[in-house]
Amino acid sequence: MSCDELEALRVGLCNVLGIDRPAIREHALAELEGNLDGPVGALVNASSVAELERHLDAALVDLESKLASTPSDDPEYDYLRGRLLALREAERSIRRLREEGASILEGCGETHSLLHELFPVEG
DSSP states (O other): OOOHHHHHHHHHHHHHHTOOOHHHHHHHHHHHTTOOSHHHHHHHTOOSHHHHHHHHHHHHHHHHHHHHTSOTTSTTHHHHHHHHHHHHHHHHHHHHHHHHHHHHHHHHHHHHHHHHHHSOOOO
16 A cells, blocks of 8 residues: 555655755655656646645545545555545645745735835935
C-alpha cells in the first residue's frame, strides 16, 4: 500500500517552498515509481501554491472515486478511507499556507504605507 498523493505533495511542497531536501525527493520518487500519471505526477511538479491546491483537489476526486468503487469488505477499503482523511487534512493545511502568505503580503503593504506616512518622500 502506498500513500502516493502524500508523497507527491511532499515533493511539491519542497518545490514551492524552495526547500532542497534530496532525501525527501529520492524517497518519494522511488515510492511513486510507475505512478506519476495524473494529479500525482502534477503534484510532484507543482511550482506554486495554486498548483498544489488544484492538483490536490484532483487527487482527492480520484481517491474518492476509487473509494466509492471499492467494496467495504475489501481489505484496502479502510486504508483508502484513511488516505482520504489524510488528504483532506493536507488540503486544509495548504489552504492555511495560502491564507498566511496572503496575510504576510497584506502586512508588507500596510507597513510600506505606514513608512511613507511616517517618512514622507519629497519628490
